[in-house]
Amino acid sequence: xxxxQFIALFLIAFVFVITPGPGTLAVFAKSxxxxxxxxxxLSLGMVLGDLIYLSVVIFSLELFSDLITPVMNYxxxxxxxxxxxxxxxxxxxxxxxxxxxxxxxxxxxxxxxGLLISITNPKVMIFYIAILPAFxxxxxxxxxxxxxxxxxxxxxxxxxxxxxxVMVSRIKILFSKPGMDKRINQLxxxxxxxxxxxxxxx
Numbered sequence: 262x263x264x265x266q267f268i269a270l271f272l273i274a275f276v277f278v279i280t281p282g283p284g285t286l287a288v289f290a291k292s293x294x295x296x297x298x299x300x301x302x303l304s305l306g307m308v309l310g311d312l313i314y315l316s317v318v319i320f321s322l323e324l325f326s327d328l329i330t331p332v333m334n335y336x337x338x339x340x341x342x343x344x345x346x347x348x349x350x351x352x353x354x355x356x357x358x359x360x361x362x363x364x365x366x367x368x369x370x371x372x373x374x375g376l377l378i379s380i381t382n383p384k385v386m387i388f389y390i391a392i393l394p395a396f397x398x399x400x401x402x403x404x405x406x407x408x409x410x411x412x413x414x415x416x417x418x419x420x421x422x423x424x425x426x427v428m429v430s431r432i433k434i435l436f437s438k439p440g441m442d443k444r445i446n447q448l449x450x451x452x453x454x455x456x457x458x459x460x461x462x463x
Contacts, residue, residue: 283382284422287375288425296430302375306375306376306377308419
């Protein structure tokens, strides 16, 4: 992969991940409620999910329309319902404060949640199907070239999503006054429900 292709794919992935959508809203909500590290593991799961979709596009583009398209609507709805469920949980978590680390899920659980959020968003695959052919010939991609593509996109996604995480973690300091925990939980709930509705409606 030459430098121009690397830069183009990196920027595409970066812009894609910071564009408002279900994943971005989930990262915002997690970072606002629990801080950087839980969101970091959530982000890793989301990036892995994106790379799984990207791998399918690279190696199975011709099979996509016949084998995968019929189930995409069901997968999307499942993801939307799950995000709404997380939002309802957050709304009811009135006793959870921002400083209660014991209430947080394990890093593996955060990772798996991020993976589920990404996997249940089929628009990720549609995005790659629309964009990649403009830059590379998917009919003739070697294993090494495919790995270069995956690594480039993965870095772009992680940089973008980490930037959101850092920014929200810093903004959260403004909301650390006494009595703000309940309001932040409710804000998180609203964001997660909106992410679920957005995912299910797209």
